[in-house]
């Protein structure tokens with residue numbers, strides 16, 4: 001249990017279930033505040049601006065970075081930029097929430113340097129085959145995009161030991177239970 005931490009970070013390969021587990025966490029514990037990242041990638045069907053991401057143009061992203069408004073940012077899957085807006089995270093902590101950031105490996109490494117007090121959790125699939133199955137099953141990417149994500153996933157999977165804790169996403173409810181336990185919120 002690491003109750004003293006106010007900011008947690010969740011990383012892990014594309015398709016492992018980060019978004020799914022965080023949605024469950026939000027539903028279970030409204031005290032958890034989940035950061036909404038800014039991205040230059042276009043929305044997928046069903047994604048809502050300001051809820052899943054802040055969908056911004058390249059020029060808007062440039063402005064956020066130049067204005068020092070990003071805690072970290074990275075180019076993910078070799079194409080689009082993703083970043084964590086700073087001010088909402090600081091406000092959430094001031095408001096007494098536990099703040100959770102979802103990041104790629106690059107972003108996690110930046111946060112490790114700039115905010116070493118952040119507790120870093122790695123979400124891991126039960127197996128490599130299951131990860132590929134989930135990635136394909138989501139049905140939101142082309143074959144080319146899936147291949148790119150699988151390539152990135154190999155690198156991300158090799159970085160597990162850099163993190164403070166690992167949670168295996170066997171079942172969404174089980175992984176959420178474990179995450180809540182790590183955050184010191186036992187229900």
Ligand SMILES: Nc1nc2c(ncn2[C@@H]2O[C@H](COP(=O)(O)OP(=O)(O)O)[C@@H](O)[C@H]2O)c(=O)[nH]1
Pocket residue numbers: 011012013014015018037038041072073074076082083084085102103104106107108149
């Ligand atoms: N560095 C960084 N990475 C992010 C941020 N938000 C999301 N990501 C990562 O960007 C990657 C791509 O996310 P997304 O486009 O939703 O596709 P997915 O990986 O297939 O779910 C995921 O690995 C996320 O963890 C952020 O604010 N900063």
Ligand SMILES: Nc1ncnc2c1ncn2[C@@H]1O[C@H](COP(=O)(O)OP(=O)(O)O)[C@@H](O)[C@H]1O
Pocket residue numbers: 012013014015016017018019020021134135137138169170171172
């Ligand atoms: N524990 C789980 N068991 C089975 N399928 C899962 C589980 N967690 C997530 N999924 C499915 O895997 C796919 C990828 O999940 P998603 O949350 O989009 O991953 P990420 O945000 O890490 O890229 C989705 O289709 C989701 O419904």
